[in-house]
Amino acid sequence: MADATIIDGRALAGKVKDDLTRRVTALQRQGKNVRLDAVLVGGDQGARMYANNQAKACGAVGIEYVLHELPDTSSESDIIATVDMLNESKVVTAIMVHMPLPDGVDAYEIQARISSDKDVEGVNPANIGNIVFGKRSLVPCTALAVMEMIESTGIELQGARAVCVGASTIVGKPVAVLLMQAEATVTSTNAHTKNQELLTREADILVTAAGVPNLITAEFVKHGAVVIDVGINRVKGKDGKKRTVGDVDFEGVQGIAGFVSPVPGGVGPMTVAMMLRNTVQAAE
Ligand code: NAD
DSSP, X not given: OOOXXXXXXXXXXXXXXXHHHHHHHHHHHTTOOOEEEEEEESOOHHHHHHHHHHHHHHHXXXXXXXXXXXXXXXXXXHHHHHHHHXXXXXXXXXXXEOSOOOTTXXXXXXXXXXXXXXXXXXXXXXXXXXXXXTOOSSOOHXXXXXXXXXXXXTOOOTTOEEEEEOOOTTTHHHHHHHHHHTXXXXXXXXXXXXXXXXXXXXXXXXXXXXOOTTOBOGGGOOTTOEEEEOOOEEEEOTTSOEEEEOSBOXXXXXXXXXXXXXXXXXXXXXXXXXHHHHHHHHHO
């Protein structure tokens, strides 16, 4: 059997960004601004790196990006005050709050405070809840990315058997619900699932978001399946250098799957593209 087709997240993201550049220009011609304001609390290295990348990604499609930096001594009410100010601002069309937040700050309370029509990460409970109602308002970016990547393969979702490995609020659960909405037959697994490979081997669509390197080996995969790898794990290679891998044993799975997304270069770049698309959608 031939090797699986690689789902190129960078190429898909490039197409999305081309379309967004046109939409942003059209909005600007109508005198409407497209602006994403992000809140970064404290000096977390990873979050800062993400904020820098986000600034570049926004700039590339013409979205204005403003970063609000708060000290790590900020209280929940300090952060809420910033979010409220952004909610009320007429020039701010999109808001996101970088994770992690300092100890003692309840992320749920902050995310629930973001105005649901400016919530471009789709983390407000109203936006997450809308998925259950079949309304694609502002959907969590990674879940959207996964759906776009599945749809890019041309697989018929209705009646397909899908397994989502990992059930977090921001990835696994919304993906499972979106697949249910598309009338796939969906199984959700987690760290306590027994004999997981018996379930995954039945899957026409296998999405993994567990954060466990090499969790999904060839034995877990049905011939011809669509495999989407959301995991991002840092591991030491044979040369002692650290590298980024997903949850999937890519080499092994490539020999059996029909389509597989790589890490890096898969869900990651598409997630950024979906955040940009949500930002443009919020402005529209
Ligand atoms: P999380 O830690 O909140 O949830 C992990 C889920 O996986 C839990 O439901 C847990 O029960 C399950 N799990 C753990 N071990 C398992 C196992 N052996 N078998 C089956 N299920 C198992 O994680 P999260 O925030 O959803 O992130 C998951 C992974 O996806 C991480 O590696 C994270 O870095 C990555 N991620 C990537 C993107 C992206 O844009 N590419 C976005 C978000 C998260």
